[in-house]
Amino acid sequence: MIHLQCIACGKKYNENKIIYYCKQCGDLLEVKYNYETLKEKLKKSNWRSLPLSVWRYTPLMPIHDPSKTITLNEGGTGLHQCKRLGKLLKIKHLYVKNEGENPTGSFKDRGMTVGVTKAIELNMKIVICASTGNTAASLAAYAAKAALQCIVLIPSGKIAYGKLAQAMIYGAKVVQVKGNFDQALKIVLELSEKHKKIYLLNSINPFRIEGQKSLAYEICDQLKGKAPDKVIVPVGNAGNISAIWKGLSDFHQLNLTSNLPQMIGIQAEGAAPIAQAVKEGSNSVIPIGQPETVATAIRIGAPLSWKKAMRAIKESKGTAETVTDQEILEAQRILARHEGLFVEPASASSIAGLKKLAELGRVDADDTTVCVVTGHGLKDPDIIMQTCEKPVEIEAEIEPILEYLGLSKPLAPIAAQ
Ligand SMILES: [Zn+2]
Numbered sequence: 454m455i456h457l458q459c460i461a462c463g464k465k466y467n468e469n470k471i472i473y474y475c476k477q478c479g480d481l482l483e484v485k486y487n488y489e490t491l492k493e494k495l496k497k498s499n500w501r502s503l504p505l506s507v508w509r510y511t512p513l514m515p516i517h518d519p520s521k522t523i524t525l526n527e528g529g530t531g532l533h534q535c536k537r538l539g540k541l542l543k544i545k546h547l548y549v550k551n552e553g554e555n556p557t558g559s560f561k562d563r564g565m566t567v568g569v570t571k572a573i574e575l576n577m578k579i580v581i582c583a584s585t586g587n588t589a590a591s592l593a594a595y596a597a598k599a600a601l602q603c604i605v606l607i608p609s610g611k612i613a614y615g616k617l618a619q620a621m622i623y624g625a626k627v628v629q630v631k632g633n634f635d636q637a638l639k640i641v642l643e644l645s646e647k648h649k650k651i652y653l654l655n656s657i658n659p660f661r662i663e664g665q666k667s668l669a670y671e672i673c674d675q676l677k678g679k680a681p682d683k684v685i686v687p688v689g690n691a692g693n694i695s696a697i698w699k700g701l702s703d704f705h706q707l708n709l710t711s712n713l714p715q716m717i718g719i720q721a722e723g724a725a726p727i728a729q730a731v732k733e734g735s736n737s738v739i740p741i742g743q744p745e746t747v748a749t750a751i752r753i754g755a756p757l758s759w760k761k762a763m764r765a766i767k768e769s770k771g772t773a774e775t776v777t778d779q780e781i782l783e784a785q786r787i788l789a790r791h792e793g794l795f796v797e798p799a800s801a802s803s804i805a806g807l808k809k810l811a812e813l814g815r816v817d818a819d820d821t822t823v824c825v826v827t828g829h830g831l832k833d834p835d836i837i838m839q840t841c842e843k844p845v846e847i848e849a850e851i852e853p854i855l856e857y858l859g860l861s862k863p864l865a866p867i868a869a870q
Contacts, residue, residue, distance in 0.1 A: 454490045455515050457482045457659060460760060468515060471575060471649070473642065473657050481761060482659045483699075484515050488706050495707065505529040505674060507563050507667040513703060515663050516570055523569045523599040525556035528667050532675040532823070537791040538804075542811050546821040548681070549804075550672055551794055553829030557619060559750075560668060560693060560827045561591035567664030568654045569595040577652035578602065581645055583630075583637035584655075585689070585749050586616030587828050592654050593623035604651075606630050606637040613749055613797065613833035633744070635755045656692030657757050665693055669700025672823055673710050680710040682820035685810075687802040687827055688718035688727055688773070689751030691762035697825070698765035714823075716771035718762060719806030721746030721781065721799075727759055731766060731773035738763070747778040747836060750799035750828060772815070776805040782840050784808060785830070795830030 457466040459475035460483055466472055474481060494512035503509040507528035511519050531551050539547035552560035569592070572580055581604040582592050589605035589612075596603035603625040607617070609632070620627050630637045638655060645653035654661060673680050680701055686694045694716055704710045720728040724744035730737065741754035756762065766773060776784075781798050784805035789795050803824040810816045830837070847853050855861045 454487045456485055458485045460764075469575065471577075471652070473645070473653055481657065481758065483761070484659050484663050486513075486515075491703075492707060505671055507566055507664055510667050510670050513666075513670070514567055515660060516567065517574065521570065521573055522566070523573060523595055524566050525562065525594060525598060527555050527562035527566045527664075528671060530554040530671070532672060533792060533794065535792045538788060541787065541791060542808055543818050544807065544811060544816065544820070544822050545818055547807075548672075548676075548821070548823045549788070549792065549794060550668065550823055550825045551796070552668070552825065552827050553794075553796055553800070557587075557591045557594045558615075558829035558832055559587040559591060560665065560825075561587045562595075563667050564656065564661035564664040564692075564696070565591045565595040565654065568592075568658055568661045569599050569601065571660040572601060572652045572654070573599055575652065578650045579604065579648075580652050580654050581605070581641050582654045583607070583634060583641045584612075584620075585634050585752060586612045586620075586832065587750055588655065589625065589627070590616045590619035590623070590832075593620045593625035596625065597623045602626070604628065604641075606641055608633050608637055611749055611752065614835060615832035619832075634753055635740070638757065655757065656690055662692055662696040662699065662758075665696030666700030666703065668693075668825065669697045670704060673701070673704050676821070678710060679821075680704065680712050681714050681823045682712075683717055683771075683816065683822045684714045685717045685719060685803045685807050685822065685824045687748070687751050687799050687825070688720050688762060689724070689753040689756065689799065691718070691727060691756040691758040693825070693827065694718050695758050695761035695765050698769060702768075713769060716765045716769040717806065717810070718766060718771070718773040719802045720773065720775050721748045721751055721802060722775045722777050724752050724754060725775040726754065727756055727762055728773040728775045730759075730763065736763070746781075748781050748797075748799035748802055749833070750797060751802065774806050774810060776802055776809060780805040780809065782836070786840075788826070789830070794826065796826040797828040797830050797833045798836060800826035800828050800830075
C-alpha cells in the first residue's frame with residue numbers, strides 16, 4: 454500500500470529498495486499512499502487521544518513496526534499566538550510554529566525520527582548527510598540513540614558553532630569539506646551509492662519528508678481542525694515547504710480539514726534561486742554558484758527539492774519572496790522582543806518575509822497566518838554578540854548601577870490604593 458514514485462516520470466519503486474532518485478530520469482522520489490487504506494487505518498487508531506507529536510500520526514507514517522521507532526519525543530511544538538507581533542505587523546491572527554522546541558532544537562528531528570527508524574528497518578549500519586548544521590546535529594543525535602555510526606560533511610567555516618558542537622558531542626564523525634554545501638551533498642550522494650551499508654539521510658531521502666509533514670498535521674490540529682489561510686516558511690534546500698504542503702494536502706484528502714492554505718516561501722536575498730524563479734514566472738531554477746547570507750541554514754545555491762517546492766507554491770496558489778540579511782536580523786530581534794521567542798537567523802526569514810509582504814499589502818490582515826520558525830536561536834549565538842548592544846561593566850555598588858539604569862532619582866511615592 455506504500456510505494457516510492459518519481460515526481461517527474463511517475464516510475465514506481467518498491468518502498469524497501471534503497472534508492473535516492475529515479476533510475477529512469479534522475480528526478481526526486483516521493484512516498485505514495487492509498488488514501489482509502491489510510492482512512493481505514495486512522496479509523497482503527499486512537500490517534501486523537503495521543504499527545505501532539507510526530508508519532509501521534511503513526512498511521513500516516515511509512516513505518517511498519519512502531520515498536521522499533523527511534524524517538525527522542527520530537528514534534529508537539531508550540532503554535533504561539535503572537536498578539537504583540539501581530540499588532541506591529543497589522544496581522545490579526547498571527548501564529549508562530551516554533552520548531553526550536555524539538556529535541557535537538559530544529560524541525561529536522563521530525564524527519565530524522567522517521568528516516569533513522571527506516572534505516573533500522575532496512576538494516577543499515579552507517580548513516581550520512583551533508584549539512585549546513587541542523588541536519589548534522591539532528592542525524593547525529595538519532596544515530597546515537599539507534600547505535601548507528603554517523604558521518605556528517607559540513608562546508609568549511611560556514612557552520613554555526615552551536616550546531617557543530619551538537620554533532621560533535623553526539624559522537625558523529627565530522628568532516629569539514631573545503632567547499633560549499635552543494636559540493637558536500639554531491640560527495641555524500643556518491644558515497645552512499647558506492648557503499649551499500651551507508652544510508653543517506655539528506656532531504657533527497659523521501660522518508661525524511663514523511664516525518665516533516667507532521668508539522669502541518671500539528672498546525673491543523675492546534676487550530677482545532679482548520680488549516681490556516683497562509684503558511685510562511687523559510688526556504689533553503691526546499692524540503693520543508695514541500696513536506697508541509699504534503700501534510701496539508703494529506704489532511705485535506707483525508708477530510709480532516711476543509712480548506713488548503715497558500716504556501717509562501719521566503720529566501721535570503723543572496724541565496725534565492727527559487728524566489729527568483731517564482732517572481733519571473735519561470736518553471737525552472739537557475740542555481741547560484743556562491744550563495745551568501747547570514748542565515749547559514751538557508752545558505753544554499755542549488756536547492757535539492759526545488760521542483761517539489763515550486764509544485765507546492767503553484768498548487769497552493771502561493772508565492773515566494775526574498776529578504777535581506779538586515780531584514781532577517783531585525784525580524785529575529787522583533788520576534789524575541791515582542792513574543793519571547795529566540796530563533797536562529799534562517800528561521801526569522803519567515804517573519805521578515807511576512808513583514809515585507811504585509812507592507813506591500815500582499816497579506817490580508819484578517820488571514821490566519823502561520824509563520825514557521827525552524828531552529829532555536831542558541832544554535833548561533835555569535836550573531837547576537839555582533840548585532841546586540843553588549844552589557845556594560847560597572848562596579849559592584851548600588852549607586853552607579855542605579856545611575857546607569859536611569860533610576861537614581863527618587864521614585865514617585867506609590868499612590869494610595
Ligand atoms: Zn523518473
